[in-house]
Amino acid sequence: MTVALPLRPAAVAAAPDLSVIVPTFNERDNVLVLFERLAAALDGVAWEAIFVDDNSPDGTWNVVKDLARRDPRARVLRRIGRRGLSGACIEGILASSAPYVAVIDADLQHDETRLPLMLAKLRDGEADLAIGSRYVEGGSSSSFDRRRQGISSLATVLAQKLLHITVADPMSGFFMIRRDRFEEVAPTLSVQGFKILLDVLASTRGRLRIAEVPFVFGT
Numbered sequence: 001m002t003v004a005l006p007l008r009p010a011a012v013a014a015a016p017d018l019s020v021i022v023p024t025f026n027e028r029d030n031v032l033v034l035f036e037r038l039a040a041a042l043d044g045v046a047w048e049a050i051f052v053d054d055n056s057p058d059g060t061w062n063v064v065k066d067l068a069r070r071d072p073r074a075r076v077l078r079r080i081g082r083r084g085l086s087g088a089c090i091e092g093i094l095a096s097s098a099p100y101v102a103v104i105d106a107d108l109q110h111d112e113t114r115l116p117l118m119l120a121k122l123r124d125g126e127a128d129l130a131i132g133s134r135y136v137e138g139g140s141s142s143s144f145d146r147r148r149q150g151i152s153s154l155a156t157v158l159a160q161k162l163l164h165i166t167v168a169d170p171m172s173g174f175f176m177i178r179r180d181r182f183e184e185v186a187p188t189l190s191v192q193g194f195k196i197l198l199d200v201l202a203s204t205r206g207r208l209r210i211a212e213v214p215f216v217f218g219t
Helices: 011-013 031-041 060-070 085-094 112-123 146-163 177-186 196-206
Strands: 018-024 049-051 074-078 100-103 128-131 175-178 210-214
Touching: 018 031, 018 060, 018 085, 018 112, 018 196, 031 049, 031 060, 031 112, 031 210, 049 060, 049 085, 085 100, 085 177, 085 196, 100 112, 100 177, 112 128, 112 175, 112 210, 175 177
Parallel strands: 018 049, 018 100, 049 074, 128 210
Antiparallel strands: 100 175, 128 175
């Protein structure tokens, strides 16, 4: 017979509303800075950060483990024998119990201050997926050099045409999605590659309500 253990009120109150998934590889110098920035940006939100580390030689996973001892909002998933951005994001999201999940890079180039607006759009029912976009009004990728800008623009146009996607920035690595909607599509996603958002868009084929939130890509 299964016995249901009573939930402590304190534990219920501490349950995160938002999980921020941070895939990492050799990012030990950035993870504490990012965590502090997330704490400032998400003041008033019940949140956690799940760092998914591909067994970084620089010990990124150990830095986050030490952080987690001091702050329960930090968690680390250390992956052994597995590599890849998409797979890391999928594992991190599925390890979360929060109703909303965001993906952000650890290199400090995504603007974490946009997360509250993205969360508001999902909470209000305006969208199932909020994308941090460089290519809508108010967004920018001006920090790219000419070569990188050209590659990014070409990849965006090709993705839009080949997959019939109307999203302005389908190659963005900065987004937030309802976890229940992600779980619906998760079995169809590839753990290979590094453009998890593009895979989500291609797999859902217009079934998600999408909002694009402008952000300026950092240097």
